Amino acid sequence: MLVNILSFLTFLDSQSIVSLGWGDMLIIVLYFLLVLGIGYYLKNFTKTGEGFFLAGRNMTAWIAGLAFISANLGSLELMGWAASAYQYGILATHWYWIGAIPAMLFLGIIMMPFYYISKTHSVPGYLKLRFGEGSRMLAAISFALMTVLMSGVNMFAMALVMKVVVGWNLNFSIWVSSLTVMVYVGLGGLLSAIFNEVLQFMLIWLGSLLVPILGLIEVGSWSGLVAKIHHNVSGNYLHLWSSLGHYTNNPMGINWIGIIFGLGFVISFGYWTTDFLVVQRLLSAKDLRSAKMAPIIGSAFKMMLPFIVILPGLIGLAVMPGLVGQNQAIASGAQSYNEILPLMMARYLGPGLLGLGITALIAGFMSGMAGNVSAFATVWTYDIYRPIQKALSPKEYSDKHYVKIGRWSTFVGVIISIGTAYLVEQSASIMDYVQALFSFFIAPLFGTIILGMLWKRTTSQGGFWGLLVGMASSIGMWIWVRLDPAALSIIAGSADAKAMAEDMYRALWSWLICVAVTVVVSYMTTPKPEAELTGLVRGCTELPSEGHLRLTQRPIFWAGIVSVVFVILQIIFW
């Protein structure tokens, strides 16, 4: 989730990796026609606020769950983590397993009831209900800014990848993809975005699955893969946990504390439980049980993703040794491991199949953009525009007015994204800042929301100041390390820590600071009466009983199954 986009994309000067035939092009064109057709068709179903911003709140658990997982399944993720698997080995799997599964299950079982019962339309909306307007505005403005900038970065990244992989012109990719997203999200809102996310999920699996299958046939199954990797590289590339005793024992330069508490707890819980981009998909569920089941279904699929993401990277290490990092690739003209996923596609996928693989990448990029834009439209309309408009004028506007604003903000969001994409083209370091912006926000927000949901003593002032100071401390630590690189050893606790460890520990510290400030300020201020916390806080809310449901209908049962499989996988790849 937090791949360093800048370093990942510095293979700009390479020539196109594949060439497409008529069958491949036809597959890509059909995809574009279908998504535009879906947007046009769904226009009739998104005429009200609930229809446009929350997809009518009638999605099944499967659809909401697949959309939830797909909103995070961008192509940059796929390519970035396949490259990380080549560089770091199986350690990259942590971002799919401990960096996602526990948080998703926690969201489904513990947090979802409060998001859903409160009937909020967004995460900032929940903050308004729990802590008041100040916290909502802080979260909404940060989120809107971050989301629209991320969308621009993704747009530029897509154009760049298409240039490198198939040789397409940068402007062509940016304008075709953004206008397509603008049309189908503008017409169909969240419903359209969700339809396309489910479509993208299928395409990514069907377009990528042949790579690990054919790869395993080539290397001679898992045992052949292990033997070839041991032959090609020295070091610990095939163990998840046994090399995490110290920073120097593994190529990532991280230890188990950073992975468990930084990634597995703060970053993962922060992203999966409070990022509105993913939570919005769950709010579209048709009932509470579906909303609880959706992230559990998503977690099961997330657990399988290393098969099409990490395994191709490992197979690449076995069959294409000697790929180098981006700086070395630029200096020597050699190929970079950042290109490993398209390289593996080019290695195994013939005519037609290659078109499907490239379509899967395009679909991943476009649905990522659509997810950002639809979440931006909701937060802008309901959490920024509406409170300001109500504060300035007593006039009541109709639901239709807000749908109109939502469609316009989709348009504006895409235009800002296009502007960001061209800014990134001028100065690549902007991507670094946008990613940093993302990391400043999620860890403290998780601290604020989790205390607000689980501790009724948390006050409005505590929530606001905890969030503000947590974000400020994260920004402060980031600037400190940029000004004095030696500060990394203080933040991460060792001079051997690498950049990856910085993200983990900065998140952990900012979360701890947020929680500490929230607790101290809450004890100094007066809490809300319990009656005002109904539907928002554990202990003040009567949750619907699931006692009448069969065991296999209960979310907790499936969360237990996923947990057991998760533990077994950790042991197998220990």
Place this chain on the structure above:
Amino acid sequence: MGEDARISIWFFIGSLLTLYGIIIFVVSLPPIFLSAPEPNVVLARLHAGFWWGILLFGLGVMYVYLFWPSKTEGEEPEEQKELSDPED
């Protein structure tokens, strides 16, 4: 899915997979039946496109059949509500 939408997302997906299956199947035929050169990929002798095309076509037809629009034609779209606004 989207119970108020007449056509299911799975129908759209099924239609696309059916077309993709046909295209991939057709472009993989020349090396098998017309002695055209094999594509320049590893394990070309397995003719992965031929089999994957059949798989996609089968999967697509199954989805199209199961989620054919006429099966839900009688269902009128639910009246959509305005967005409830508990924050007010």
